[in-house]
Amino acid sequence: MAKPEGSANALALQVATPLGMQLDLEVESVQMPGVAGEFGVLPGHVPLLSALKPGLLKYKKQGAVVTCAVGAGYAEAGAHHVRLIAEFFARPEDVNVEEAKKDLEKAEARMKSFHGQFGDTEHGEIQKELDWARARLDLVAN
């Protein structure tokens, strides 16, 4: 895939998941849920590679802010592009609230019965499920 390259004062934003290319457009700014906290990218950003946790992705296009939910993944940013690879992606209209609530309950129950090492792979998996369920619910609550 060719690296997206936006024009001078814009960012080319691409979001790919195993289910296909979800977003491919030019935006003015992007906000992402990094593992070390939420961060924003504006045109002219220094090269950055960040791991993402499930959460909300916000981008501004022609002054309007659009919010979506993304699963765990990675983001690569440069002066004129932002590229995301994520496990999941959802727009507000894609979210099935019942399903998200069920997923949240399931993840909470798993977390309660989890007795392994904090921070090991399984713990990370459960945390991801929790965050992804919460991200979807946050998205519809917005």
Place this chain on the structure above:
Amino acid sequence: MANLKAIRTRIASVKNTRKITRAMKLVAAARLRKAQENITRMRPYALATIDMITALAARAGEDEALHSLLARREPKNVMLVVLTSDRGLAGAFNSGISKAAFRKYQELVEAGMQVSVAVIGRKGGDYFRRRNVPITHTFSNVYETLSYKKASEIGDQIVIDYASHELDAVYICYNEFKSAITQKIVIEQLLPIEPSGRDSIAANPVDFVYEPSQQAILSTILPLYVNVELYRALLESVASEHGARMTAMDNATNNAVDMIAALTLQANRARQAAITTELMEIIGGAEALKG
């Protein structure tokens, strides 16, 4: 002239074969549509992931301290991962990939390497067993319930073997899906990761800002590379298999149609010959009575 009854039985049997091949063709076509959709959806994600990781690997260099999958060693122990199908009747699909993999195997052995083979799919297993090639891993029942999870189980095994120095290089052989009629046999190096874009880094040596840290990102993203690449190859292979089977069964159906036409002609000739002989006998008899 062949016996008329025998020809008619033959026609009936070829008609049955035609029914079967036509049904198989339709099933393969339906499955192909689904498989093709899966692979076209997966490709952008896989290519973006691989692009990101090879660029990352180029910046990280060959520092094994950073991550075990970045290490480059003299290739002594090499593994070939061969993707074949569980079922046959798919034209040259399995024989093509097995032959290509076997050639690569011989090439590597001649270069003095210790080569092992991991086979996914029953057909490839049969092929390599017949040739007494040591098979270290066989992964069966992968295609029935193909999922990313299944691919990561295989991928994790490869990562463990590589990290523990049991393997120095891993190649993957699969059929890349081009269209329903064409598949391309691909032999790719899976590990060590081939860094890309060294030149552009030399021109622009600014390193990435890593969040949370370079090491933390490498430790999770490099295993992802193997799994994503493997999963993509599996999806390519499945789509290719259905395409190959559809084409093979289409050809078989056409051949059956041609054969039925030829046999029908033969049957008609035999029938006509029988009638003519009978007529000749009747006329001969009548002439004799007149005499």
